[in-house]
Amino acid sequence: MKKLFGAFILFSLFTVFISACAMGGNTATGPNPVHMDSTSFTQSSITIKKGEIITLINDDAPPHVIANGTWDDSTPKPAIEPGAPKVNNMQVDGFGSGKLGPFNTAGTFKLYCTVHPGMKMTVIVK
Numbered sequence: 051m052k053k054l055f056g057a058f059i060l061f062s063l064f065t066v067f068i069s070a071c072a073m074g075g076n077t078a079t080g081p082n083p084v085h086m087d088s089t090s091f092t093q094s095s096i097t098i099k100k101g102e103i104i105t106l107i108n109d110d111a112p113p114h115v116i117a118n119g120t121w122d123d124s125t126p127k128p129a130i131e132p133g134a135p136k137v138n139n140m141q142v143d144g145f146g147s148g149k150l151g152p153f154n155t156a157g158t159f160k161l162y163c164t165v166h167p168g169m170k171m172t173v174i175v176k
């Protein structure tokens with residue numbers, strides 16, 4: 051009987067795992083969610099209020115490595131604006147998520163993924 055129960059648990063876990071893969075998504079959430087697919091942010095900008103954080107959500111398997119700066123075509127342009135929270139190669143694993151901020155200064159702040167050319171976004175803090 052114990053064996054049967056164990057098999058049932060394994061099967062349940064397997065089913066959940068397969069469903070998660072099939073959806074190709076991530077049910078994680080948090081303040082100001084910004085989703086990422088395999089090579090890009092799914093939105094180019096987000097507007098938030100002073101003091102808020104953003105939640106990066108990776109909907110696919112490739113990890114992302116986020117830092118202050120942007121891409122000029124395929125050339126990385128690391129830069130940090132005055133008042134920007136320092137984002138030092140923050141890794142967001144496949145199907146993982148991470149909190150970024152708080153953004154305590156009003157302004158326009160650029161973020162990019164250091165491993166995916168062209169993967170960039172702007173955070174506008176009002």
Ligand SMILES: [Cu+2]
Pocket residue numbers: 088089090113114115163164165166169
């Ligand atoms: Cu990336």
